[in-house]
Amino acid sequence: MLFIGDDWAEDHHDVELEDEEGRRLARARLPEGLEGITRLHALVAEHAPADWAELPPE
Numbered sequence: 321m322l323f324i325g326d327d328w329a330e331d332h333h334d335v336e337l338e339d340e341e342g343r344r345l346a347r348a349r350l351p352e353g354l355e356g357i358t359r360l361h362a363l364v365a366e367h368a369p370a371d372w373a374e375l376p377p378e
Contacts, residue, residue: 322367324360335360337367
């Protein structure tokens with residue numbers, strides 16, 4: 321399980337990923353728009369639990 325916190329401002333998002341025990345896995349300042357969401361998806365993919373790869377597609 322991942323927890324994702326997002327503190328947004330007008331032109332950026334400060335995000336933090338934590339595991340289920342509250343340990344910080346990543347922290348980043350992301351820009352608005354497609355670039356920011358692309359970088360968020362990359363962070364999630366980098367820190368996703370291994371068993372997520374076994375989930376069937378919807």
